Amino acid sequence: MDSSNAQAIPPKLQGFLSEHGTIEWVTPASPEYAAIRWAFARLPDVNPCVIVRPPTIPEAVTLVAFLIANGIPFTVRAGGHDNFGRSFQDQGVTLDLRLINHVEIDPSGETVRIGGGALLGDVIPKLHEQGLMAATGTISVVGYVGWALYGGYGPYSTQFGLGVDQIRAAKVINAQGELMDADADLLRAIRGAGGAFGVIAEITVPVHCLKKILAGILFFESSDLPAVIRQYNHGYQALSAEGIPSALNLQQVVINTPTGKAFIVLFLWGSPDLDTGRIWLDKVSTLAPVAFNSVQETTPPAWLDEASRLSPKDSRGRVWTINIRQLTDEVVHVMGTYTTKMSSDPRVLFATHELRPASPSAHPTPDSVFPCREGHYMFEIIGATDTPEDLDAILAWGQEFQTALARTDPGNILDAPYMSLSAPEELDTTKVFGEDYEFLAELKRTRDPRGVFDAAIPQF
Numbered sequence: 001m002d003s004s005n006a007q008a009i010p011p012k013l014q015g016f017l018s019e020h021g022t023i024e025w026v027t028p029a030s031p032e033y034a035a036i037r038w039a040f041a042r043l044p045d046v047n048p049c050v051i052v053r054p055p056t057i058p059e060a061v062t063l064v065a066f067l068i069a070n071g072i073p074f075t076v077r078a079g080g081h082d083n084f085g086r087s088f089q090d091q092g093v094t095l096d097l098r099l100i101n102h103v104e105i106d107p108s109g110e111t112v113r114i115g116g117g118a119l120l121g122d123v124i125p126k127l128h129e130q131g132l133m134a135a136t137g138t139i140s141v142v143g144y145v146g147w148a149l150y151g152g153y154g155p156y157s158t159q160f161g162l163g164v165d166q167i168r169a170a171k172v173i174n175a176q177g178e179l180m181d182a183d184a185d186l187l188r189a190i191r192g193a194g195g196a197f198g199v200i201a202e203i204t205v206p207v208h209c210l211k212k213i214l215a216g217i218l219f220f221e222s223s224d225l226p227a228v229i230r231q232y233n234h235g236y237q238a239l240s241a242e243g244i245p246s247a248l249n250l251q252q253v254v255i256n257t258p259t260g261k262a263f264i265v266l267f268l269w270g271s272p273d274l275d276t277g278r279i280w281l282d283k284v285s286t287l288a289p290v291a292f293n294s295v296q297e298t299t300p301p302a303w304l305d306e307a308s309r310l311s312p313k314d315s316r317g318r319v320w321t322i323n324i325r326q327l328t329d330e331v332v333h334v335m336g337t338y339t340t341k342m343s344s345d346p347r348v349l350f351a352t353h354e355l356r357p358a359s360p361s362a363h364p365t366p367d368s369v370f371p372c373r374e375g376h377y378m379f380e381i382i383g384a385t386d387t388p389e390d391l392d393a394i395l396a397w398g399q400e401f402q403t404a405l406a407r408t409d410p411g412n413i414l415d416a417p418y419m420s421l422s423a424p425e426e427l428d429t430t431k432v433f434g435e436d437y438e439f440l441a442e443l444k445r446t447r448d449p450r451g452v453f454d455a456a457i458p459q460f
């Protein structure tokens with residue numbers, strides 16, 4: 001491909017690439033560079049000297065083995081949706097896995113093999129062609145493996161479990177540059193600590209028969225935001241006490257619309273029994289006055305597309321997160337106060353993901369190091385803008401919102417935050433992994449003694 005800026009590439013790598021013509025690559029001088037470099041976190045000063053794009057797993061293995069043998073550091077990118085841009089380093093080498101995006105259903109029809117660079121939007125439509133479905137996050141352009149490695153919350157989390165618990169098997173390019181089937185220790189480590197142990201070339205996850213769902217958005221009447229959030233949550237606690245079917249997922253979000261701030265609930269009923277889903281839609285719709293309701297019979301890929309439209313396409317700013325056990329009156333009060341103070345910038349939003357105690361992931365498991373093994377709400381505070389002069393005020397708001405939540409009852413806050421949404425400098429990995437930290441640190445020492453994957457999340 002391009003060679004006009006080739007002096008910026010490590011000379012040995014340049015030689016390797018000229019001998020391996022099937023591996024695509026771009027440099028900052030390439031016309032396609034900006035499009036291929038694009039990622040969610042807008043970091044104009046972070047520009048890899050070369051982005052290399054192997055089209056197959058064997059070519060990725062050859063490339064990674066070469067980089068390791070020649071001591072050339074690299075980062076790994078897939079969907080590019082890390083909020084802190086951790087899949088790139090300025091002037092570094094980026095391994096872009098997006099051409100390795102196969103979605104192959106096994107003959108048994110029970111599992112699917114997903115390439116390390118496939119996006120949620122590659123996986124869900126492909127499965128739907130066969131009437132199948134797998135656990136997924138909310139936004140189609142996020143990488144499936146990147147989403148699953150560190151947790152993987154989504155609209156089917158209560159029903160199928162988190163993304164991290166979907167990983168039945170994995171093919172990993174290890175620190176010696178060899179492709180291996182992950183053994184029990186490696187599987188346990190990548191289920192929560194992911195890319196720190198290798199390039200994940202492929203994962204195998206279970207599939208489910210699910211063709212039709214009931215999904216859409218309930219826009220609640222939001223002229224008094226604290227009041228509607230309080231009213232909805234009081235009603236929701238009462239419904240929870242009755243017992244909510246695992247097919248029902250409700251995600252509370254506050255967004256800016258052209259007519260002002262709106263408290264919305266993403267409703268998803270993920271079972272073929274749509275009549276029961278409609279009964280639950282009626283129950284949820286009476287929790288507070290509804291201004292508009294778009295819930296309808298749809299399909300998993302159509303809903304993935306629709307929900308994706310709610311998210312900003314990229315971001316100059318940052319995200320904050322905190323994991324809360326219960327939406328107590330104190331927490332709901334903070335939610336109402338800070339969403340009222342929220343900037344009207346369309347890129348600013350507040351969202352919750354709920355992992356209900358009934359989820360298969362809400363129980364300790366020895367086969368994973370993902371820490372948050374109980375029912376909880378994962379909060380996502382997005383403070384971003386396209387208007388540079390507004391950025392400081394928006395960042396101050398996000399920080400204050402998180403601080404106010406962190407000052408609520410400490411017994412209601414989980415020790416570990418969601419790593420994918422946590423700033424690296426604020427992350428204490430000993431605290432995040434608790435009892436599993438020593439296992440991980442020892443595995444890192446033995447499997448990656450030269451620190452080949454030290455740029456990955458998490459850092460030890």
Ligand SMILES: Cc1cc2nc3c(=O)[nH]c(=O)nc-3n(C[C@H](O)[C@H](O)[C@H](O)COP(=O)(O)OP(=O)(O)OC[C@H]3O[C@@H](n4cnc5c(N)ncnc54)[C@H](O)[C@@H]3O)c2cc1C
Binds near residue numbers: 146201
């Ligand atoms: C708009 C938006 C919506 C989101 N929605 C959700 C959501 O609904 N639920 C949720 O749980 N999270 C969500 N997230 C967080 C997201 O799941 C994580 O940030 C995830 O790690 C992104 O993966 P990626 O491949 O898109 O990003 P990348 O930036 O490409 O990768 C993220 C990290 O994973 C590593 N990685 C990715 N693939 C591989 C691989 N194959 N092998 C080794 N390492 C790899 C990268 O090196 C990097 O460190 C969202 C983030 C954004 C920005």
